[in-house]
Amino acid sequence: MSATSLIARKEAGELLLSLRGLAWLMAVAVALSIFGLLLVSNTELSLLDNAQVVYDMVGIVTALGGLLALVVGLDAVAGERERGSLVPLLLTPASRDAILAGKLGGVAIAWGVMYALSLPYLWAVGSTGQNLWQGMLVLALLGSPVVLGFGFFGMALGARLASARTGLLTGLIALVLSVSPLLLGPSLRQSTIGGAFDAVNPFSAAVNAYDAVIIDSQTILAQWPHIAVAIIWLILALWLARSGFYRVVR
């Protein structure tokens, strides 16, 4: 077995099989369950609102996924350093690219599990409405690069900043800023500054694509500008993570 797959399995195993990892999944499941219970108690939903429900849940899954990936990515470098296990890892014969790829694989597996966890929830709240399958697909296509990008961004912060706490704070601020389209109304987002922010914000790209596909029934292929923004974000974050990881000396 290659060093990359060994490290990826170790990272994913720590996240998914340890009590700490299961607590993460439990927190995500409880958040989605509370949202689902809120919907069940609402008797005034129309069929259009059903699509809105799927859209909201897909947005929440992406935001939670971004948070999960950010913390996992940060912990993969800064956490290892603070636990004193990063230097021994760097001293192994495995190349830095192999170590990095293994840690990135751990983030990807964690997101994959979280995506799988979200599918029953999406089905439960959205199977009587429109565009459920398209919603699941667009979450995979747009959500994955955005979420993984936050994982890589977390690794970059962990590699560049001296303390894990500083990295976590910085990452959380960036994440909250990025997910602000979920909180801001359309009028604020249509202002000049809001529009400019939307154009470069990967989370906005994902949310706008969700809106277009799930609510407006547009095709996924028509979302290529949003997909392009998400891919650019992924590549940029990967580059930041790689260049930061090569600078790690202790």
Added chain:
Amino acid sequence: MKLAALLLAIGFALSASAASAASLAVDLKPAGSNPPSPQMGDTLSFHTVIRNDATTPVDGLIAWISLVQIDKGKEQPVDLEDWSAHKAVTAPSLDPGNTLETDWPMRLIQSGKYRVVVSAVSRNGTELTASPFADFTVRQKPVVESQRVLPVVIGLPLLIGGGMLWRRTGRRSGT
């Protein structure tokens, strides 16, 4: 003399307008394939026949569909944005005796009692020609069904909680 001529011209204009308004007839009927007791999510269709009963062509014909909710206390016009993509039909000209037949499909978004009407105007007409009303009732359909949601929102956290308990028990028995 000039005043008499002016009054005569106005009179002719008014009579011409009245003739133009009366020249159109709009008939509206629900499609035979409509479900007898529709519910949210179903699709209904209405069929209109717009006929020119006059002896002169009607130019610039526009017909559109309107929907109003007539539930007691909820009387309101309905924005068809989400209900139908086919909200109007136009014809450059309709010759005397000719008809324009149109189907109006719509997806039922919200439960309630509704009234649909198709209206028509022409470029030179001054009055609206409306079809007879077509009423229908949309039954409520649970959008987020509790029997589907509850097993998931309760079952998954319980499953993960069980996994945590199993891990904890396994760890203790292993030491």
